[in-house]
Amino acid sequence: MPRFAANLSMMYNEHPFLDRFAASARDGFRAVEYLFPYEHPAAGIRSRLDASGLVQALFNAPPGDWAAGERGMAALPGREDEFRRSIETALDYARTIGNDKLHVMAGLIRADGDRARHRETYLRNLAWAAEAARGDGIQILVEPINQRDMPGYFLSRQDDAQAICREVGAPNLRVQFDCYHCQIVEGDLAMKLKRDIAGIGHIQIAGVPERHEPDLGELNYPYLFELIDSLGYDGWIGCEYRPKAATSDGLGWLRPYLQTQQPQ
Numbered sequence: 001m002p003r004f005a006a007n008l009s010m011m012y013n014e015h016p017f018l019d020r021f022a023a024s025a026r027d028g029f030r031a032v033e034y035l036f037p038y039e040h041p042a043a044g045i046r047s048r049l050d051a052s053g054l055v056q057a058l059f060n061a062p063p064g065d066w067a068a069g070e071r072g073m074a075a076l077p078g079r080e081d082e083f084r085r086s087i088e089t090a091l092d093y094a095r096t097i098g099n100d101k102l103h104v105m106a107g108l109i110r111a112d113g114d115r116a117r118h119r120e121t122y123l124r125n126l127a128w129a130a131e132a133a134r135g136d137g138i139q140i141l142v143e144p145i146n147q148r149d150m151p152g153y154f155l156s157r158q159d160d161a162q163a164i165c166r167e168v169g170a171p172n173l174r175v176q177f178d179c180y181h182c183q184i185v186e187g188d189l190a191m192k193l194k195r196d197i198a199g200i201g202h203i204q205i206a207g208v209p210e211r212h213e214p215d216l217g218e219l220n221y222p223y224l225f226e227l228i229d230s231l232g233y234d235g236w237i238g239c240e241y242r243p244k245a246a247t248s249d250g251l252g253w254l255r256p257y258l259q260t261q262q263p264q
Contacts, residue, residue: 005031005057005236025052033058042096056099057236061090072105075122106154130170143176146184174201206241215253
């Protein structure tokens with residue numbers, strides 16, 4: 001049975017960030033993820049996790065200047081030193097917080113940019129990040145993101161992400177399979193999951209097209225959850241959606257699965 005992690009960047013926005021941990025635990029979640037922890041000391045976040053009995057499933061490495069519109073640096077030539085510092089910062093946080101998965105964002109490129117050059121930079125940076133994380137038992141993840149929500153993002157397709165991971169060849173480099181993004185870009189989710197499951201390190205969900213609860217929209221998630229189970233995936237499934245109203249009020253879809261929410 002699937003196990004779900006609340007995404008605290010999108011869910012429980014009714015509460016200040018540090019209070020979202022307890023709120024998610026009260027609703028039955030046993031794991032959390034979010035975009036970035038860096039506004040808060042790592043020890044403070046760890047204390048919230050421990051107090052609520054939560055597992056940290058995932059967070060992102062620093063993405064550059066998020067407020068100015070940057071969405072990662074891994075595929076940006078000339079930003080290599082900054083990228084390496086961002087990975088070192090993320091690994092420092094992960095050692096305290098306890099997660100073993102780290103999403104590394106590729107970045108935005110211009111429509112007329114030299115894609116081959118960006119790809120070469122991306123491969124080198126991912127190889128460096130994977131090697132830096134390997135000693136801590138941390139898996140580096142890359143995520144295809146749709147161009148509607150994030151125009152110009154370097155990586156949008158599952159096959160491209162899988163090919164990049166194979167080319168880098170690091171044992172701790174995997175793809176973050178976000179069902180929402182994949183449906184918008186490619187569709188045919190079941191076949192993509194069957195094809196790529198060996199290279200998938202984390203799965204995320206949201207309703208399509210509005211990115212609300214997974215029981216709203218065009219995707220048949222109960223079918224996909226059964227498929228994911230049948231493929232042997234035993235990781236957390238991140239709930240990266242924007243609740244249509246109050247977070248707790250929209251969790252009817254989760255209740256049948258609550259008994260399976262056990263930390264590893």
